Amino acid sequence: MQAETAPNIHALPKRTPSRQPFPFSAIVAQEAMKQAMVLTAIDPGIGGVLVFGDRGTGKSTAVRALAALLPEIEAVEGCPVNSARPDQCPDWAQITATQVIRKPTPVVDLPLGVTEDRVVGALDIERALTRGEKAFEPGLLARANRGYLYIDEVNLLEDHIVDLLLDVAQSGENVVEREGLSIRHAARFVLVGSGNPEEGELRPQLLDRFGLSVEVTSPRDVETRVQVILRRDAYETGYDAFMPDWQAADGALRDRILAARVALPQLTTPNTLLHDCASLCIALGSDGLRGELTLLRAARAQAAFDRAQTVTRAHLKAVAVMALSHRLRRDPLDEAGSGVRVARMVDEVLP
Known part of the structure; x- marks a missing residue:
């Protein structure tokens, strides 16, 4: 009896932690979705994008790709709210550094089932127990300041989190009054939400907060679907050969976004x-x-x-x-x- 041959695991595509997201420019079709995201990158004051559509239509892929496409921001090194200047850093952060560095535009995920403390921030328990000090542990809203806050399945978000987001989106400021803390910090971000309409509707109050809304559907013609398969397969199996051309296309698009910001x-x-x-x-x-x-x-x-x-x-x-x-x-x-x-x-x- 012959021994079983072990599968050739080396023949499988190699995945590395440093792999970049699928390029924004390489996304096939879905022009309205890409257009809406580019417009909010030019003018964040538009108020964000809501993308509704079937599963597997590239909603999450587009958001991940947008993160890699966005121009870098200037921020004070170590500032938890990405302040552009040292005098804008909140007092509670106790930032002594004055060096301004360039860093990627933050794109923060807000998962379903997230707690209110995780969103707005809360008392740093570890510091309170080990040092006996009251200190603030920033939440997701602090990290998202001057960037993007992404909510997948936004129509399934719990009501109290929706109310919280509405308050912050209106004021551009996160206020935490609890556990003896009184904290304020800037929280200006572009809200990007995606969801499947079959899984429930969005509350009208939150729906109105999104500046733009697009519906995405699966391509209906064979050639478009084949193109999607070819590009995704090339990304998965031939990453090193696939990325350079599309990264150049993303770079050209990034330059065009920056030029549009100046011209606006x-x-x-x-x-x-x-x-x-x-x-x-x-x-x-x-x-x-x-x-x-x-x-x-x-x-x-x-x-x-x-x-x-x-x-x-x-x-x-x-x-x-x-x-x-x-x-x-x-x-x-x-x-x-x-x-x-x-x-x-x-x-x-x-x-």
């Missing part, structure tokens, strides 16, 4: 465009004025990305669906999706 304040916005924003939101029955403001900011970011000097109606049309589709009231007599309704109204109001 110098754009000309005609008054007629403001009338277009208001007319479209009135026609759609959008509540409040957040829709108009987000639509205008997104159109400006799109114009800056396109290297235009003036924001035009074409830029407005390019972002209208993602800026307004999640702000519509439900119409039981209209079976069309919200994105279709916005696109239809754009054609009517902005011919």
Whole structure:
């Protein structure tokens, strides 16, 4: 009887801890999702991105890829809230360093089932027991300051965590009053959420906090799906040969984002465009004025990305669906999706 041959484990693709995420530029199709993420990188004030879609459509892959794509930030070395200058570091952090370093833009995961203490921060128990000192242990909101906070399955997030995020997103500041601590620190971040609509809806209060919303679906044509398979397989099995070209493409996109940031304040916005924003939101029955403001900011970011000097109606049309589709009231007599309704109204109001 022959001895069994051991599997050739060396033939399997080698995984290394230092492997970079799948490149943003290499993501096939899903143009609306990529566009929305690029716009928030140009202008974080747009208010974040909500990505809803089926499983396996690249939502998490795109967020991981965005982290590697984003330009670096300047921050004080050792500052727990990524302050840009020494005088901005919170007193409780007791930062004595004055050196400003460059570091990757923070992208922080907020997992389901996370406790409130983990999110906002709490008393440092170890320091209290070993030294008898009251000290603050920063939470996820501190780490996410000046960066991105990513929530996968955002529609399954517990209500009290949702309420907490709403308060911080509104004020841009995290306030902790507990266990004898009174702590404040900056918490300005871009919120990115993803989820599957089959697993539940998002609370309207949180839904309205996202600046842009996109729906992603699985590709319906064979060629696109084959392209997805080819690129993912090349990344898994031929990493060293696959990455250089796509890292160069990501670098070019990063430079374009930086150039758009510089150009953004110098754009000309005609008054007629403001009338277009208001007319479209009135026609759609959008509540409040957040829709108009987000639509205008997104159109400006799109114009800056396109290297235009003036924001035009074409830029407005390019972002209208993602800026307004999640702000519509439900119409039981209209079976069309919200994105279709916005696109239809754009054609009517902005011919």
